[in-house]
Amino acid sequence: MFKTLKNAxxxxxxxxKLLYTFAILLVVRLGSQLPLPGTDSKxxxxxxxxxxxxxxxxxxxxxxxxxxxxxxxxxxxxxPYITSSIIMQLLTIAIPKLEEMQKxxxxxxxxxxxxxxxxxxxxxxxxxxxxxxGFGNQGIFGNISSMSAGSYFMVIFTAVVAMTAGSGVxxxxxxxxxxxxxxxxxxxxxxxxxVARIPDDLVSLYESKVMITDTNGRSPLGAVLAAVIIIGVxxxxxxxxxxxxxxxxxxxxQYAKKNxxxxxxxxxxxxIPLKINTAGxxxxxxxxxxxxxxxxxxxxxxxxxGDGTVxxxxxxxxxxNYWFNFDMDNPKQAIYTLGFVIYAVLVVAFAYxxxxxxxxxxxxxxxxxxxxxxxxxxxxxxPTEDYLTKMLNYxxxxxxxxxxxxAAIPIIMSGLFDARVSFGGTSLIIIVGVILDTMSKIESMMxxxxxxxxxxx
Numbered sequence: 001m002f003k004t005l006k007n008a009x010x011x012x013x014x015x016x017k018l019l020y021t022f023a024i025l026l027v028v029r030l031g032s033q034l035p036l037p038g039t040d041s042k043x044x045x046x047x048x049x050x051x052x053x054x055x056x057x058x059x060x061x062x063x064x065x066x067x068x069x070x071x072x073x074x075x076x077x078x079x080p081y082i083t084s085s086i087i088m089q090l091l092t093i094a095i096p097k098l099e100e101m102q103k104x105x106x107x108x109x110x111x112x113x114x115x116x117x118x119x120x121x122x123x124x125x126x127x128x129x130x131x132x133x134g135f136g137n138q139g140i141f142g143n144i145s146s147m148s149a150g151s152y153f154m155v156i157f158t159a160v161v162a163m164t165a166g167s168g169v170x171x172x173x174x175x176x177x178x179x180x181x182x183x184x185x186x187x188x189x190x191x192x193x194x195v196a197r198i199p200d201d202l203v204s205l206y207e208s209k210v211m212i213t214d215t216n217g218r219s220p221l222g223a224v225l226a227a228v229i230i231i232g233v234x235x236x237x238x239x240x241x242x243x244x245x246x247x248x249x250x251x252x253x254q255y256a257k258k259n260x261x262x263x264x265x266x267x268x269x270x271x272i273p274l275k276i277n278t279a280g281x282x283x284x285x286x287x288x289x290x291x292x293x294x295x296x297x298x299x300x301x302x303x304x305x306g307d308g309t310v311x312x313x314x315x316x317x318x319x320x321n322y323w324f325n326f327d328m329d330n331p332k333q334a335i336y337t338l339g340f341v342i343y344a345v346l347v348v349a350f351a352y353x354x355x356x357x358x359x360x361x362x363x364x365x366x367x368x369x370x371x372x373x374x375x376x377x378x379x380x381x382x383p384t385e386d387y388l389t390k391m392l393n394y395x396x397x398x399x400x401x402x403x404x405x406x407a408a409i410p411i412i413m414s415g416l417f418d419a420r421v422s423f424g425g426t427s428l429i430i431i432v433g434v435i436l437d438t439m440s441k442i443e444s445m446m447x448x449x450x451x452x453x454x455x456x457x
Contacts, residue, residue, distance in 0.1 A: 004442055007446065008442050025188070028173060037162060071135070075131065080124040081116070082186070084119035092112070120168070132155075136152075177189070183437060205230060240406060252376055253373045280429075280433065281403070281433065285426060286350040294318060365380075368384060375387060
């Protein structure tokens with residue numbers, strides 16, 4: 001990876017793109033420090049401390065690079081755009097007109113991208129309104145009970161406009177990186193937000209599990225052992241994610257020879273690459289978001305998982321903070337680990353669901369048949385479709401289990417050893433995936449440059 005970057009920096013065009021991307025990321029991080037109008041940083045800090053035990057807010061804060069925790073103008077980050085992109089993918093399957101647009105080449109994709117932007121702004125307004133009212137009731141804008149109706153409206157309106165504008169600016173910056181920089185801009189912004197939180201988490205982990213003080217009674221040997229275990233777990237997860245992201249099953253396709261005029265063409269061999277992790281990180285995000293949504297809404301209305309009510313127990317079941325917490329003094333806490341079973345089922349279900357809308361075996365089988373190809377040992381048409389479906393189901397299950405392992409390790413470590421960090425398996429999958437994809441694009445740019453040089457262009 002470092003060798004590729006070193007070689008890329010020697011090329012003026014690629015170096016310019018890399019510097020442009022770096023400048024955009026600086027703007028993103030600077031914008032994350034700008035507070036919302038009418039807020040007090042000390043009040044925000046005191047309010048956010050009450051939500052530190054809520055894994056839903058921790059998960060969201062990791063994706064926003066701390067912008068949510070500080071209630072900056074980028075508090076919504078690019079999550080509305082990600083959500084709108086997923087919604088548009090789902091609607092493309094359900095609405096024939098959108099499906100036609102998608103198949104209409106560059107013109108159709110531009111129209112879908114434009115609709116996605118409008119949906120992003122709509123979602124930003126809704127989310128911004130929910131946060132402004134919810135946290136406004138918590139006192140983030142001061143004592144709202146003493147405000148007049150007009151003043152309260154202006155405070156909420158200003159906050160919603162600022163957060164919506166911030167989300168729109170991030171979406172625009174991401175598109176600029178995609179066009180003029182290196183890699184997928186939205187993914188890179190998400191990556192830098194997650195990475196920005198890692199140093200603080202590692203410091204907290206060091207202070208709670210490794211650092212020796214007069215009060216914790218930790219021995220030097222115990223501190224070294226804890227550090228080795230933490231580093232080993234992180235390295236093992238990253239290595240596993242790299243293997244998971246790079247793994248694929250190649251299905252061989254043979255094309256028959258045919259006459260075109262006086263020439264005999266065809267007879268070539270190719271393959272269909274089916275990635276092991278076909279759905280990427282989407283199943284984990286979907287499952288986590290679905291389980292954490294009740295906790296987020298309840299927190300805004302002052303209901304927490306520890307309030308002792310029936311709903312509080314339900315929130316404990318849905319919160320990963322209470323999973324794998326086998327406290328001998330309170331064995332009843334172990335029952336909440338059943339929430340992980342719900343989580344596992346959701347991850348597998350979403351993996352199959354998302355793959356089913358992004359890979360159509362019927363369409364692939366028809367395209368192979370139309371081009372005069374066939375899978376060796378499998379007849380064209382329906383048998384090919386059945387074979388692809390069977391292989392896809394097998395691969396999706398393996399990928400889902402791999403995703404579940406990556407997501408489960410930080411949760412298990414947190415429950416058993418209270419080693420809590422905001423970056424978990426989901427974040428590591430995103431980090432590794434985006435880095436691998438970006439490096440692949442840089443290598444492609446290097447190859448294109450070499451071809452141009454060879455042709456004398």
